Amino acid sequence: MKLEIGNIIIKDVKFGIETKVDNQMLFINRDEIEALVLKDDRIKGVSIELARPGDSTRITPVKDVIEPRVKVSGNGAIFPGVISKVDTVGSGRTHVLKGAAIVTCGKIVGFQEGIIDMSGPGADYTPFSNLQNVCLVIEPIEGLKQYEYEHAARMAGLKVADYVGQVAKDLEPDEVEVFETKAIQEQVKAYPELPKVGYIYMLQTQGLLHDTYVYGVDAKQIIPTIMYPTEIMDGAIISGNCVSACDKNTTYHHQNNPIIKYLYARHGKDFNFTGVIITNENVYLADKERSSNMTAKLSEYFGFDGVIISQEGFGNPDTDLIMNCKKIEAANIKTVIVTDEYAGRDGLSQSLADADVKADAVVTGGNANEVIVLPPMAKIIGTDAYINKVAGGFDGSLRSDGSIEVEIQAITGSTNELGFNKLTTKSI
Amino acid sequence: MAYKVIHYINQFFANIGGEEMAHVTPEIREGAVGPGLGINKAFKGEAEIVCTVICGDSYFNENTEAATKEILELIKPYEADAFIAGPAFNAGRYGTACGTIAKAVQETMHIPAVTGMYIENPGVDMFKKELYIVETSNAAVGMRKALPKMSALTLKLMSNEADLDPTIDGYIPRGIRKNYFAELTGAERAVDMLVKKLNDESYTTEYPMPVFDRIEPGKAIKDLSKAKIALVTSGGIVPKDNPDRIESSSASKYGTYNIESVLNLTGDNYETAHGGYDPVYANDEPDRVVPLDVLRDLEKEGVIGSIHPYFYSTVGNGTAVKSSKEFSLEIAEKLRQDGVDAVILTST
Numbered sequence: 001m002k003l004e005i006g007n008i009i010i011k012d013v014k015f016g017i018e019t020k021v022d023n024q025m026l027f028i029n030r031d032e033i034e035a036l037v038l039k040d041d042r043i044k045g046v047s048i049e050l051a052r053p054g055d056s057t058r059i060t061p062v063k064d065v066i067e068p069r070v071k072v073s074g075n076g077a078i079f080p081g082v083i084s085k086v087d088t089v090g091s092g093r094t095h096v097l098k099g100a101a102i103v104t105c106g107k108i109v110g111f112q113e114g115i116i117d118m119s120g121p122g123a124d125y126t127p128f129s130n131l132q133n134v135c136l137v138i139e140p141i142e143g144l145k146q147y148e149y150e151h152a153a154r155m156a157g158l159k160v161a162d163y164v165g166q167v168a169k170d171l172e173p174d175e176v177e178v179f180e181t182k183a184i185q186e187q188v189k190a191y192p193e194l195p196k197v198g199y200i201y202m203l204q205t206q207g208l209l210h211d212t213y214v215y216g217v218d219a220k221q222i223i224p225t226i227m228y229p230t231e232i233m234d235g236a237i238i239s240g241n242c243v244s245a246c247d248k249n250t251t252y253h254h255q256n257n258p259i260i261k262y263l264y265a266r267h268g269k270d271f272n273f274t275g276v277i278i279t280n281e282n283v284y285l286a287d288k289e290r291s292s293n294m295t296a297k298l299s300e301y302f303g304f305d306g307v308i309i310s311q312e313g314f315g316n317p318d319t320d321l322i323m324n325c326k327k328i329e330a331a332n333i334k335t336v337i338v339t340d341e342y343a344g345r346d347g348l349s350q351s352l353a354d355a356d357v358k359a360d361a362v363v364t365g366g367n368a369n370e371v372i373v374l375p376p377m378a379k380i381i382g383t384d385a386y387i388n389k390v391a392g393g394f395d396g397s398l399r400s401d402g403s404i405e406v407e408i409q410a411i412t413g414s415t416n417e418l419g420f421n422k423l424t425t426k427s428i
Numbered sequence: 429m430a431y432k433v434i435h436y437i438n439q440f441f442a443n444i445g446g447e448e449m450a451h452v453t454p455e456i457r458e459g460a461v462g463p464g465l466g467i468n469k470a471f472k473g474e475a476e477i478v479c480t481v482i483c484g485d486s487y488f489n490e491n492t493e494a495a496t497k498e499i500l501e502l503i504k505p506y507e508a509d510a511f512i513a514g515p516a517f518n519a520g521r522y523g524t525a526c527g528t529i530a531k532a533v534q535e536t537m538h539i540p541a542v543t544g545m546y547i548e549n550p551g552v553d554m555f556k557k558e559l560y561i562v563e564t565s566n567a568a569v570g571m572r573k574a575l576p577k578m579s580a581l582t583l584k585l586m587s588n589e590a591d592l593d594p595t596i597d598g599y600i601p602r603g604i605r606k607n608y609f610a611e612l613t614g615a616e617r618a619v620d621m622l623v624k625k626l627n628d629e630s631y632t633t634e635y636p637m638p639v640f641d642r643i644e645p646g647k648a649i650k651d652l653s654k655a656k657i658a659l660v661t662s663g664g665i666v667p668k669d670n671p672d673r674i675e676s677s678s679a680s681k682y683g684t685y686n687i688e689s690v691l692n693l694t695g696d697n698y699e700t701a702h703g704g705y706d707p708v709y710a711n712d713e714p715d716r717v718v719p720l721d722v723l724r725d726l727e728k729e730g731v732i733g734s735i736h737p738y739f740y741s742t743v744g745n746g747t748a749v750k751s752s753k754e755f756s757l758e759i760a761e762k763l764r765q766d767g768v769d770a771v772i773l774t775s776t
Contacts, residue, residue, distance in 0.1 A: 124609070195626045258615035270623045306626045308618050336622045338614055341635065343605035348557065351605060355637040361625050362635040363618040366607045408607075419614025424634055426608060427601035428592060 001091045002180040003230035006072070006173030010099035013050050013132035020167050026100050028134055033160055037136060042152040045139040049381045051103070051118050053130050056378035058122075061113030061386050062412045063104045063150075064157050064239055065128050065252040068097040068165035071234065078165060079235040081216025083158050089234035090227075095168035101131040101252055102164065104157035105382040106138035109150045109209065112391045114245025114412030115374070115404070122374040125414040127421060128252070135381045136160060150209055154240055158251070179264050181228050184274060184302060191272040195305035198275050199229070199259055200295050200324055201237075204249070204312040205280040209242040212249075212312075214278060224279035224294040226302070229260045232276065243313050244391040246368045246414040247340050253413065258420050259308055259338070275302060279324070281317040288320050296327035306334040311417045314342055314368070318353040329358040340365035340415035341425055345407065351425075365415040366423040368392070369407050376402030431475035431586050434503050435464045436513040436529055438522045442482040450486035450521075454495060456502045457482065463571060467512060470579035475586065478506050481529075488525040495525075496532045508539060510582050515544030515574045516551060518566040523551025531558050540585035544574045545600075552600055560585065560592075560599045646770070655769040658736035660759060662744030662752075663710065663717035663776040664702030665693065674701045674743055682742035682755045684762075687735070692721035702743045702776060710776070717774055736768050744775060 009024055016027030030048045037046040051057045071077050074092015077084035103116065116128045123129035136156055140149045181187060188196060203212040205220040212219045214237050227236070232254060241248040260276065267273040277298050279291045299307055307328060311321040318339070325335050341351035341364055351367070387398040392409030399405065408414045415423060439449045441462040460468045460477040468477050481499050488495045503511075511533040513526035523545045530541035544562040545552050552561055560581055564574040577598040584592065594601040610617065617634075624631040649655050666674060672683040687693075693714035700710040700717065715721040718739055726732045740759045744752070763771060 197622065197626075258613060259618060262613075262615045262619040266619060266623065271626065306622050308622055310618075334622070334625045336618050336625065338618050339635070341605055347605035348603060350638055351635060355640050357637060357639070359637050360633055361621050361631060362633045362637070363614050363621060364634045365614050367605045370607050416614070419616070419618050422609045422611070422613055423607060424610045424614065424617075425605045426593070426634070427636075428594060428604050428606045 001228040001230050002178065003074070003090055003233060004093040005177045005179065005233065006093060006095045007098040007175045007177070008095060008168050008171050009174045010097050010132050013052065013100060013134060015050070019164060021097070021171060026097060026132060028164070033163065036159055036163055037138070037156045040152050040156060042141055042144055042148055043138055043156065044141045046156070047137045049135045049137060051116075051133040051135055051381055053118060055118040057118040057381060058374075058377040058379070058384065059103055059105055059116040059118070059133065059135055059381040060384055061105060061108045061382060061390060062116050062245065063109065063113055063153050063242065065250040065412065066102045066157050066161040067252050067255045068100055068102060068161045068168070069235065069255065070095050070165040070169045072169055076234070078162055079158050079238060082213060082238060083155070083162055086215055088231065089236055090231035094234055095165075095171065095173060097165060097168050099132055100164070101128060101133050102157050102161045103128070103133045103135040104138060104153050105135055106153070107140065107383065108386045108389070109146050109153065109242050112242045112244045114390070115406070115410050116412050117374055117377065120375050120377070121372060122411055125372070125408055125411045125423065127413055134160070134164065137382050146209070150240065150242060158238065179230050179233070181230065181273065181275065187272065187274050188303065191268055194268070194270070194272040196274050196303050197263065197271040198277060198299055198302060198304040198307045199263060200299070200307050200309040200328070201257070201276050201278045202309065202311050202317065202320060202324070203237065203278060203280050204241050204243055204317070206243070206283050206313065206316060210313065211240040213238050213240055219278070219280045220282055222278070222280060224277055224291050224298060226298060227276045227278055229264065229273070229276050232257055232260060237278070244368065244409050245412045246392065246409045247313060247365065247417050249312050249416070249418060250413065253416060253418055253420060258418055259310055263308070271306070274304070281313065281320045283316060288323055292320065292323035292327050295324050296331050299328050299333050300331045304333050308336045308338065310338040310419070314340065315353050322354040322356050322359060325359045326356050336361040336363060338363045338365070338417050338419050340417050341367040342369055343367045343425070345369050345371050363419060364425050365417050365419065365421060366408070367425045368409040368415045371405060372408050374404040374406065430471070430473060431509040431583070432478045432506065433475050433510045433512060433582065434506055434508045435460065435467065435477045435480045436499070436511070436526065437462055437464070437480060437482055438525065439482060439484045442480070444482065450484040452482070452484035453487055454481060454483040454498045454502060456480070463515070463575060466571065466575040467579050470576040471583070474583055475510070478508060479503065483525065485519070485521040485525055488528070489521045492528060496529060499529055500532060500536060510539050510586050511537070511541040512578060512582055513541065513543040515562065515564045515571070515578065516549060517564055517568055517570065518546040518549050520550050523549035524554065527551040527555035527559060531555060534559070540582065542578050542582045542585065544578050547600065556600050557602050562598050563600050649770055652732050653730055654733045656734050656736055656767060657723065657732050658763055658768045658771045659718050659720065659723070659739040659774070660771050661718050661739070661741050661774045663741070663774055664700040664743040665698055665710070665714045665718045665741050666701050668697055668699055670699070670701045674741070676701055676743060679743040680751060682740055682759065684738050684740055686737055687720060687739055688737040690720065691724055693718055717776060719772070719774070723772070736763070736766060
């Protein structure tokens with residue numbers, strides 16, 4: 001499967017009479033987006049706001065971040081099985097509005113939505129402070145149940161991303177990247193002298209607003225399976241998570257999975273990147289055992305010599321991470337795991353809820369409990385009324401001058417476990 | 429003006445004598461003695477050892493409290509800027525003494541303290557969280573390497589230089605996890621690490637896994653009808669109104685409660701002190717957490733021999749592993765003394 005990604009660089013965003021790209025400027029027709037979102041009768045109102053890097057702007061409570069993409073050629077369309085027909089994606093050509101994002105926010109769904117600061121110290125902790133963000137502040141109708149609200153907000157974000165992405169269809173990309181993974185036998189033959197490497201992609205599926213969808217299926221219900229890495233770039237996996245903001249994978253993270261990116265970067269040189277296994281993080285022990293048995297079995301079946309395993313979330317999924325690591329190592333396959341830490345505000349506690357000596361190659365995205373003070377911002381997109389309640393906040397987090405003292409847990413994407421950021425932790 | 433530093437050594441390094449002289453009581457000498465000369469040299473005039481405290485290892489360890497007090501009194505008049513103890517290398521009692529006195533100085537005089545030990549010295553585990561312990565070799569042949577590191581770290585601490593790093597400053601990591609921005613993203617670091625692991629090259633894990641205690645379950649009891657069974661819980665069941673005031677979270681104690689004449693734990697007489705779960709069902713029927721009712725039935729039916737007359741209870745919610753270990757060691761010892769054959773442990 002071969003996918004060409006054509007990047008159309010976006011350097012600024014403005015409202016305009018037509019949604020289009022002109023000279024690296026993204027224009028947004030506010031009314032059309034509003035009308036599109038309001039087609040869902042569960043949504044009472046929506047306000048469209050723009051946030052640019054460097055603005056004195058805080059976006060919160062953030063639910064999801066999505067990159068606008070469009071299929072130019074090849075099978076299917078963006079977000080298959082969710083907002084387009086359930087075709088297999090990942091081949092042909094896809095155009096991306098690189099540098100732009102759709103951010104869904106508004107009244108809280110759960111307790112675990114995040115903060116994006118576009119400037120100041122908080123901006124260093126979230127990758128989304130570098131993007132031209134089109135924010136949807138969603139207001140649900142009265143009495144809407146939280147699951148329905150989460151669904152409505154999720155669909156609104158995906159639909160708007162699809163609508164905005166369409167403008168890239170006929171544009172000439174500023175750069176084109178090509179990614180290719182062949183069918184397994186062919187791929188193995190391509191570099192017979194190199195070690196075969198796979199990627200174990202753990203998806204958050206604890207339920208109760210902690211969900212991920214694969215081609216439209218709730219990943220709780222899947223048995224671990226194999227995917228071409230390029231399928232993921234076309235939106236085969238989307239986020240439905242209201243799990244702690246710092247280490248949930250937004251849809252943007254899935255579309256731009258950096259482990260896949262860097263495995264491709266060294267593919268054919270240092271190793272032969274032969275495939276991705278997706279798995280889940282269910283709460284029942286039998287599910288954990290079954291899924292980790294499957295990841296180990298598939299890794300062995302595909303003849304991997306080494307794998308990277310990435311986690312999503314923390315606590316309960318630490319056990320899935322360690323089970324995957326232990327069982328894959330037991331099959332004589334070398335592992336590197338990517339996680340983050342909850343070592344307490346003082347950094348003195350044990351970082352993970354599970355451990356094993358076999359997990360001897362760990363990359364960490366940082367201690368989510370570390371406390372940060374975020375200065376007041378001139379503009380709030382959404383509302384800061386929930387700051388004390390979100391995971392990472394505490395009574396008194398929001399101060400009277402609008403500044404915020406929170407654990408970095410509350411910052412969207414801050415300790416991402418796909419290795420998206422440079423943040424990490426050391427023992428001192 | 430040069431910083432003033434106080435140095436602590438044992439009788440051996442003060443050239444008083446070996447084990448036969450380990451009983452000597454604390455004494456103070458002006459200026460540097462023994463290893464202190466090397467420290468002074470490494471200070472290069474930026475700091476100076478103003479006095480040396482000497483104490484026998486046996487005396488210190490057998491009279492820890494008194495020795496600590498005496499030493500603090502002796503050094504007080506020197507108004508020093510920092511304190512150095514050792515290095516103790518792999519000497520266990522010397523390491524414990526260095527750690528104890530350095531910690532006491534740090535806490536009471538509010539000046540930085542530095543010591544040096546071999547990684548396996550028992551003093552390391554006891555004090556690494558509170559103290560900067562420079563890692564040394566296991567014997568005094570490593571003196572020449574240890575002293576410059578200890579001196580440099582002491583100078584850094586006195587000048588309030590932030591951003592200490594164990595890999596640069598040579599001290600044993602204190603186990604404090606601190607965030608920083610690396611040069612590469614996590615994904616790049618992960619791919620790098622995998623390539624190294626595949627090539628059998630050395631790499632450094634970013635989080636060394638802690639070793640969890642894994643306790644093998646005891647052997648099955650052959651004849652239950654003769655066994656004495658005890659109940660122990662972290663579910664917080666206590667007599668009504670929580671007479672021992674066990675905390676609802678992060679418990680600092682456990683309770684011991686007589687159930688000799690109790691047939692079952694009712695909501696009238698018992699409740700839970702636990703703050704980590706919905707207490708409605710436990711308060712309604714405390715047997716749900718400590719199953720005394722069923723156990724009494726089994727006792728009557730002769731399935732089990734007898735029930736231990738006491739149950740032990742604490743709150744597991746947010747309670748430190750260290751506290752839990754202390755409780756369990758005490759409880760286990762009492763159970764052993766009372767001839768208990770088996771324990772039913774209930775959590776929530």
